[in-house]
Amino acid sequence: MEVSGVDSEGKEFNSAQEMWREAIGEEGDETKKTQWYRDGVSYWEGVEASVDGVLGGYGHVNDADITGSEVFLKTLIQERLVNGGANQHLVALDCGSGIGRITKNLLIRYFNEVDLLEPVAQFLDAARENLASIGSETHKATNFFCVPLQEFTPPAQRYDVIWVQWCIGHLTDDDFVSFFNRAKGCLKPGGFFVVKENLAKKGFVLDKEDRSITRSNPYFKELFRRCGLHLYQTKDQKGLPQELFAVKMYALTVDIPPKVHKTRSKTRSNRPQIIK
Numbered sequence: 001m002e003v004s005g006v007d008s009e010g011k012e013f014n015s016a017q018e019m020w021r022e023a024i025g026e027e028g029d030e031t032k033k034t035q036w037y038r039d040g041v042s043y044w045e046g047v048e049a050s051v052d053g054v055l056g057g058y059g060h061v062n063d064a065d066i067t068g069s070e071v072f073l074k075t076l077i078q079e080r081l082v083n084g085g086a087n088q089h090l091v092a093l094d095c096g097s098g099i100g101r102i103t104k105n106l107l108i109r110y111f112n113e114v115d116l117l118e119p120v121a122q123f124l125d126a127a128r129e130n131l132a133s134i135g136s137e138t139h140k141a142t143n144f145f146c147v148p149l150q151e152f153t154p155p156a157q158r159y160d161v162i163w164v165q166w167c168i169g170h171l172t173d174d175d176f177v178s179f180f181n182r183a184k185g186c187l188k189p190g191g192f193f194v195v196k197e198n199l200a201k202k203g204f205v206l207d208k209e210d211r212s213i214t215r216s217n218p219y220f221k222e223l224f225r226r227c228g229l230h231l232y233q234t235k236d237q238k239g240l241p242q243e244l245f246a247v248k249m250y251a252l253t254v255d256i257p258p259k260v261h262k263t264r265s266k267t268r269s270n271r272p273q274i275i276k
């Protein structure tokens, strides 16, 4: 990516390549890259297994976040899934699930089964506990995968929705692309990804504390293009405190969304749109 960016200590980089070279070393230098991932997980291992912990001290944004996600998800289920999801056995994957906050407050109400993936064992244990008394025989958390996204290949054709929120910043660009390419084959027909992430105003911001990168909207779009994914819908998350990064939701599909005959202005951004 030919975009400039900064790190959390104010250091400037002329390009993403320059930043990645410093963060994970030259291509083929697996030692530094392994250390990058190890440091990211170690950071989260030192965080309390609570809503406030996984939200970086902003536990009070949970309600706004879940409400925003629910509005986005509901429309997508209706538009994309057979019968609008009615009378279907729906399955979701919650990636980088932390303590199961999103599954507990949202996904388990819409999906018959939810699988959780989380590399930090203490978070996944908390998720198991938090979800033990939630749901029912027909709405339940099924699998708990204790593995990082870059090492995960989901089961083939299992999921209607793969939800990726506030965790993909831990992956390098190549591992980001590689993960979505593997995961594409795990979606059922009509299935889709939701990526909900912080946005940098421009370029990127490297967080040296938790070993993650916050990407800009153009940066995400370029990576989605490299994944061969199509942008079906996007929506900005509203109601978050001003001092936080803006947050955007992306719905992504493997198939090309049908052309919409426009009756409104071309400047509307939340319409089906192929990534350019």
Ligand SMILES: C[S@@+](CC[C@H](N)C(=O)[O-])C[C@H]1O[C@@H](n2cnc3c(N)ncnc32)[C@H](O)[C@@H]1O
Residues within 6 Å of the ligand: 037, 040, 041, 044, 054, 055, 056, 095, 096, 097, 098, 099, 100, 101, 102, 117, 118, 119, 120, 123, 147, 148, 149, 150, 165, 166, 167, 170, 171
């Ligand atoms: C900000 S928390 C968000 C948790 C959850 N998605 C939520 O919104 O409540 C970031 C999560 O990403 C997880 N994570 C860190 N590195 C990861 C990786 N390589 N693959 C998947 N998840 C990772 C952390 O352990 C942590 O649970």
